[in-house]
Amino acid sequence: MHLDKRQKKFTIIIIQDERRLCSFKLPANFLTICLVAVIGLCIISFTAVLLHNRTGSFKENIAANIGTHAKPSDAGKNEASADATVVNTVTQSYNLSIENFEANFDVSRKLFRYSFLLKNKTSKNIPASGYIFLILKSEGLGAEHWLADPQTILSNGVPQNFKDGDPFSITRYKVIAKDISIQHVYDSASIFVFSDDGKLVLKENFNLKT
Numbered sequence: 001m002h003l004d005k006r007q008k009k010f011t012i013i014i015i016q017d018e019r020r021l022c023s024f025k026l027p028a029n030f031l032t033i034c035l036v037a038v039i040g041l042c043i044i045s046f047t048a049v050l051l052h053n054r055t056g057s058f059k060e061n062i063a064a065n066i067g068t069h070a071k072p073s074d075a076g077k078n079e080a081s082a083d084a085t086v087v088n089t090v091t092q093s094y095n096l097s098i099e100n101f102e103a104n105f106d107v108s109r110k111l112f113r114y115s116f117l118l119k120n121k122t123s124k125n126i127p128a129s130g131y132i133f134l135i136l137k138s139e140g141l142g143a144e145h146w147l148a149d150p151q152t153i154l155s156n157g158v159p160q161n162f163k164d165g166d167p168f169s170i171t172r173y174k175v176i177a178k179d180i181s182i183q184h185v186y187d188s189a190s191i192f193v194f195s196d197d198g199k200l201v202l203k204e205n206f207n208l209k210t
Contacts, residue, residue: 004082020199025157026140033045037089044153060150067121074203077092085100093122093126093128094122094130094195094202095120095121095122096118096119096120096121096128096193096200096201096202097118097119097121097202098118098191098202099116099117099119100115100116100117101115101116101204102113102114103204103206103208104116105182105185105208107185109194110181110182110183110188111179111180111182112136112180112181113177113178114134114177114180114189115175115176115177116171116175116176116179116191117173117174117175117176117179118132118168118170118174118175118176118193119172119173120170120172120173121156125167125171125172125197126172127170128170128171129166129167129168129169129170130135130167130168130194130195130196130201131162131163131164131165131166131167131168131193132165132166132167132168132176132191132192132193132194133148133149133150133152133159133164133165133178133191133192133194134148134149134178134190134191135147135148135149135154135157135159135185135188135189135190135191135192136188137150137157137180137186137187137188137189137190138184138185138186138187138188138190139187140187141184141186145155145184147180147183147184147186149163149178149180150164150166151164152164152165156177156189156191159172159192159194159210162194162198163192163198163205165169165192166178186208187207187208187209188205188206188207188208188209189205189206189208190203190204190206191203191204191206
């Protein structure tokens with residue numbers, strides 16, 4: 001027994017301006033095909049958005065991990081800086097001496113001339129640097145008449161601003177020689193040597209009486 005199954009179709013009739021008739025026949029499952037196509041596009045779009053979000057989240061996690069792993073490097077830099085500080089502290093150890101001090105007054109020109117050898121006695125000749133002052137004193141003169149070279153504020157005969165001094169930097173030794181103007185003949189001279197951070201590392205007194 002044979003059944004004659006005919007395919008169902010839809011017929012669309014279009015009436016144009018000149019009353020011409022046009023017809024199109026569409027399969028009965030055309031609407032089903034369109035619906036499936038729309039659903040497929042929606043699924044594809046949703047999947048694309050989901051993948052994009054996951055990709056963005058993955059990138060953020062990678063960036064966070066990179067930042068986390070970078071922190072030990074910063075810590076390493078801090079440790080290196082600490083090591084450098086220790087090295088600088090060792091470098092700035094002081095063991096200085098003043099030798100061959102000579103001085104004379106030129107009363108006619110009102111000058112005081114002095115010179116000495118500043119010697120670095122640290123082992124392995126580690127460089128030393130800082131600031132130097134010369135203070136001229138006399139028993140018959142009040143402290144307000146004492147002379148500081150270079151000029152600075154004195155308290156009990158001690159310079160108060162170490163950076164006012166003459167800077168120096170030596171590895172083995174250095175000859176210090178200067179002429180300074182005076183108004184009096186003084187009885188004694190004191191030499192103060194300060195470190196770079198203002199610590200008094202050396203003081204020597206010299207009798208100028210003849």
